[in-house]
Amino acid sequence: MINTPYLLFLGDAPDQLATKVAQGIYDWRPDYSVGQLRLPGCGADLGVKDMSLAQAKAAGVKTLVIGVANRGGEISPAWRKVLVEALEMGFDIASGLHNLLRNEPELYAASQTHGTTLHDVRVPTAAYPIANGVKRTGKRCLAIGTDCSVGKMYTGLAMDAEMNRRAMKSTFRPTGQTGILITGAGVPLDAVIADFMAGAVEYLTPDNDPDHWDHIEGQGSLYHVSYSGVTMALIHGGQPDALILCHEPTRKHMRGLPGYTQPTLAQLRDTALPIAQVANPDCQVVGISVNTQHMSEAEAIEYLAGVEGEMGLPAVDPYRQGAGRLVDALLAL
Amino acid sequence: MINTPYLLFLGDAPDQLATKVAQGIYDWRPDYSVGQLRLPGCGADLGVKDMSLAQAKAAGVKTLVIGVANRGGEISPAWRKVLVEALEMGFDIASGLHNLLRNEPELYAASQTHGTTLHDVRVPTAAYPIANGVKRTGKRCLAIGTDCSVGKMYTGLAMDAEMNRRAMKSTFRPTGQTGILITGAGVPLDAVIADFMAGAVEYLTPDNDPDHWDHIEGQGSLYHVSYSGVTMALIHGGQPDALILCHEPTRKHMRGLPGYTQPTLAQLRDTALPIAQVANPDCQVVGISVNTQHMSEAEAIEYLAGVEGEMGLPAVDPYRQGAGRLVDALLAL
Secondary structure, eight states: OOOSSEEEEEETOSSGGGGHHHHHHHHHOTTTEEEEEEOTTOOOOOSSOBOOHHHHHHTTOOEEEEOSOOGGGOOOHHHHHHHHHHHHTTOEEEEOOSSOGGGSHHHHHHHHHHTOOEEETTSOOSOOOOOOOOOOSSEEEEEEESSSSSSHHHHHHHHHHHHHHTTOOEEEEOOSHHHHHHHSOOOOGGGSBGGGHHHHHHHHSOOOOTTOEEEEOOOSOTTOTTTHHHHHHHHHHHOOSEEEEEEOTTOSSBTTBTTOOOOOHHHHHHHHHHHHHHHOTTOEEEEEEEOOTTSOHHHHHHHHHHHHHHHTSOEEOHHHHOSHHHHHHHHTO | OOOSSEEEEEETOSSGGGGHHHHHHHHHOTTTEEEEEEOTTOOOOOSSOBOOHHHHHHTTOOEEEEOSOOGGGOOOHHHHHHHHHHHHTTOEEEEOOSSOGGGSHHHHHHHHHHTOOEEETTSOOSOOOOOOOOOOSSEEEEEEESSSSSSHHHHHHHHHHHHHHTTOOEEEEOOSHHHHHHHSOOOOGGGSBGGGHHHHHHHHSOOOOTTOEEEEOOOSOTTOTTTHHHHHHHHHHHOOSEEEEEEOTTOSSBTTBTTOOOOOHHHHHHHHHHHHHHHOTTOEEEEEEEOOTTSOHHHHHHHHHHHHHHHTSOEEOHHHHOSHHHHHHHHTO
């Protein structure tokens, strides 16, 4: 569990795109995000208050979150100086970077000396059990994709936010670095040992109130040969009551796999539903979330109407239209 | 790669069942297995020559293989004495035990001093890549099961042995501890990090001659919620040309999952084949391997005939009947 609130560290990010993680945190948890820290040369701006470490301390910040993708994978000397200073001032630091904070001798030493915590959210922190498949109380929704990176996390966060607006019981359950930084807890599923993947998902989504919904962050795709095993473990460990199909219609091929084409939404439904019903016989496919960012508004509306007609399920782009109809579909179950 | 030949260490095994690993090595690689080493109180006997360490040295043994499941997970003082002596005499030691040889200070020190190798085959030794899904040359056969522990390893080993008898190009590719100890190399797939599972299977089964067959050891089951992600990675990383369905018809429920019933062979076929065809559009289900150990000979023959009629595929118990018809089915592809 990462302590909040956060100071979002943008470092010397060359542009807005490099601060996608910070943007995600600010978009979904503005109440956690009291300020941004930018170094000379930073080309990004979240639109939140610029703060020094001292100002952040005064504002009650507990954790500095590295919200920027670093170039070349290195933690630069310019960053290191600020990060050490933050640890000396009593801040924790959280990071989803490939190179771990704990492997930087200066940062590790400073955290030890000052009793502060380095959260490397790419690294599992718990000894997850082997899945036991026992039916859990409460409801679970899982977003699955025709491909990787089609908007599964966005869809889950949007449905969770909509349920919160309606004062319903709902929790977003992250399974990747960005999601964990946004909510402050979760399981970095792609870094879990194979035998414990499904057990880690059971651990992430324990028994809950009968009217509580977990929105489990999806990973990979049953049709993406590099990561399909992770998706499978999410479906069987998550034992979802509801599946949302996620799609990005303008892809020419599967992400990173030039020889592979995306399945249709109908294929994904027909493959995923029997698999999900192994773990939860009552599971249903309830809606479709389409990432239409590469379409015009008119194209998007037309495309969504076509999908809705063909599949007989609500089809929305939650970024354009909100997730209200997807939440309605859950409640109609 | 574990150096051969082996001395099979049975320790103080209370009974034959505790030496299943040694039995598997001796059954499938009798040429590797020049002797057994038994301690006082050992209740098992493989039927191979008893040897002291000195005799094994004289016979050219390179590696002492721990072929016994230890009680309580501890390496007992009685074992430790012999193992240290073996390292001092220049033997390597290989083990699939949960507690690692390398974590025993005396063993680690002795191996360092004497320049010998401790092979803990439960631990991955390579940095596996992320799967790229590129089509590889050569042919691959994968055994998949309605459940765990239904005879997938046995089936693959039997098909490989049959192909070797016919002087065909064939390699058994182990993905579990016992298989790795039997052949001396492989990937302990259940211990691989999630993101690299499919890549590890690609690594295990590289490009080969067009008429060469890899027999990939199956793991778990698409229907076993604890391990289905591992099975999925095997199917997509292995990109098999042929699937063999494996089944044990007397199970009351899925292994370790009292609430779950086994799928039928037809369900397994219908679930697995479209998934396999994502990675290899030419994949076919070619035969069925049934573990009939809990049936009489007459029951087994009748059951196999029934399955064969229903599924329209050769159905055999390779333990009773050999794997000849399964190999014929591969060649008919």
